[in-house]
Amino acid sequence: MKRSWKWTLPAALAVVLVVGPLDAQQKNVLVSKKVATPPAIDTTIEDLWKEAPPLTVKVVGGRNLPGGSTEVTLRSVYSGDTVYFLMQYKDPT
Numbered sequence: 001m002k003r004s005w006k007w008t009l010p011a012a013l014a015v016v017l018v019v020g021p022l023d024a025q026q027k028n029v030l031v032s033k034k035v036a037t038p039p040a041i042d043t044t045i046e047d048l049w050k051e052a053p054p055l056t057v058k059v060v061g062g063r064n065l066p067g068g069s070t071e072v073t074l075r076s077v078y079s080g081d082t083v084y085f086l087m088q089y090k091d092p093t
């Protein structure tokens with residue numbers, strides 16, 4: 001039986017386009033969420049940060065880290081032409 005490339009190639013391309021983005025979401029990717037109003041640059045963590053998906057990474061090799069490692073949770077939002085980052089971690093001091 002002879003396969004038709006007319007249908008096989010588009011089907012393979014469709015699979016790659018669907019599976020590719022799913023694979024990228026599973027890796028350590030920080031996604032920046034668009035917000036209408038930029039966050040205030042102060043010591044308060046505003047509710048708008050809850051809209052941004054978190055990315056938690058383990059940081060190792062720090063001299064001042066308890067046990068030499070800690071987890072850092074990163075979030076990112078943007079407004080206009082500016083990107084903002086929130087980094088949270090346990091501070092033993």
